[in-house]
Amino acid sequence: MGITEKIAEIEREIARTQKNKATEYHLGLLKAKLARYRVMLLEPTGKSGPKGVGFDVVRSGDARVALIGFPSVGKSTLLSKTTGTTSEAAAYEFTTLTCIPGKINYNGAQIQLLDLPGIIEGAAQGKGRGRQVIAVAKTADLILMMLDATKGPRQRELLELELEAVGIRINTHRPNIYFKVKKGGGISFNATCKLTWLNEKMVYNILHDYKIHNAEVLVREDATVDQFIDVVLGTRKYIRCLYCYNKIDQISIEEVDQLARQDHTVVVSCESDLNIEYLVDQMWHYLDLIRVYTKPRGQAPDFDGGLILKRGTTVEGVCKAIHKSLVDEFSYALVWGTSTKHSPQRVGINHVIENEDVVQIMKKK
Structure with missing residues (x-):
């Protein structure tokens, strides 16, 4: 039986299985197998056979x-x-x-x-x-x-x-679940909140189906079985x-x-x-893009240019966008804009900038 046939068979079994307390473990295992087969179908591991023709598009722009x-x-x-x-x-x-x-x-x-x-x-x-x-x-x-x-x-x-x-x-968003495979010690399961769909037995069953026998699991939100499988696969x-x-x-x-x-x-x-x-x-x-302006020392800000960055970027990200060597030479930065309490404000490399902030990078002497 090929992978596509196995996927179809599992999908049919999931569809005809009644969803209740008595079947939740069975459905959890079926979903784990289904996810594993889909990964095998889309990301074949075999080295033989010709490669498929892809779309080789060079990434450009912001x-x-x-x-x-x-x-x-x-x-x-x-x-x-x-x-x-x-x-x-x-x-x-x-x-x-x-x-x-x-x-x-x-x-x-x-x-x-x-x-x-x-x-x-x-x-x-x-x-x-x-x-x-x-x-x-x-x-x-x-x-x-x-x-x-x-x-x-x-x-x-x-x-x-x-x-x-x-x-x-x-x-x-990615489920708030900490998951790490270990070399030994069995499976450690903990939760910091009340769980509706997941429990220790379910987690053990799913991990064993993936042949994972040593791992640390910490669930920080009321995640579903599908979300836990996503975290285990790590390719979502x-x-x-x-x-x-x-x-x-x-x-x-x-x-x-x-x-x-x-x-x-x-x-x-x-x-x-x-x-x-x-x-x-x-x-x-x-x-979620923002525009940030740079200000050379002793000069006016460059409002004609500016850097396009992701929201949540720190001053370190600004340094890297200008030149990666600036991180090693960084001393502090002066920032004007909505991310500061007063303008200019002297900030460190981990300061989070906002849209249309003006940043002046000061190097070590």
């Missing part, structure tokens, strides 16, 4: 956005509208057969937008060019899921299932996702309003140029 969706939803048109990059667009499926990169200039940042070939149902099992599309999506800072507003909620549900199956977790990618419903000029205003009120959602019409600027603004917001 952030990367992966544009995914089913065929003929308007991805190529959106790329052309926002970046000026020509990507073949037509009213038939599978117009795009490879990865087309473009670049959005916004707030002084360069955002790389990748138009990926349309995902079809079953991409997680390698159908179509699903593996290549998913491999590129895992390298993105943001997933922009393009949906057809005229086709109901099924498209979104299917794409979410495909991303879930390949280990991409959207709009969620937690990426923010923005849902973009296209073709709103073809549905009623009531339907547009209903879609727009959903979480993490923007509604647009690429053909009619409706709401495109707001979409780009939301992409910037979801990428």
Whole structure:
């Protein structure tokens, strides 16, 4: 029996198993096996056989956005509208057969937008060019899921299932679970909160299924079985996702309003140029980027340039963005802006900067 057949068999068994206290251990083990087989399917360990053809796209700019969706939803048109990059667009499926990169200039940042070939149902099992599309999506800072507003909620549900199956977790955080494999001493399990789904027996069963017999586990939140399996595998990618419903000029205003009120959602019409600027603004917001200005000693701040960094970056990150040698030469920094109590404020290398702060790095004498 092949891996795909084993996956299908486990999925069928999970579907027909009633969910209650008596079956929770059985379901936990089934989910662990399912996750293991999916990893084997998407990340084969064998050395023999030819390598698959991938999308070799060089990362450039300050952030990367992966544009995914089913065929003929308007991805190529959106790329052309926002970046000026020509990507073949037509009213038939599978117009795009490879990865087309473009670049959005916004707030002084360069955002790389990748138009990926349309995902079809079953991409997680390698159908179509699903593996290549998913491999590129895992390298993105943001997933922009393009949906057809005229086709109901099924498209979104299917794409979410495909991303879930390949280990991409959207709009969620890594579970607050400490897990470390040890060389001996058996399995140590502790929890700092009340647990609803996990318990010591469940954790032991899952770890034994993965042939892990010595490990330390500390659960700091009320995590599910699936979340614990994600931590054990350690290959999951937690990426923010923005849902973009296209073709709103073809549905009623009531339907547009209903879609727009959903979480993490923007509604647009690429053909009619409706709401495109707001979409780009939301992409910037979801990428969580900030702009920081530098000030050479004895000179005015460089407001024409500036550094584009992730929110939460420290002064150390600013030093590395300018030149990596600055960290070794660092003495202190003077900062003007919202991250300080007064301006300028003398800060250390671990000070967290905010958007539009001005930073002056002082070197050791």
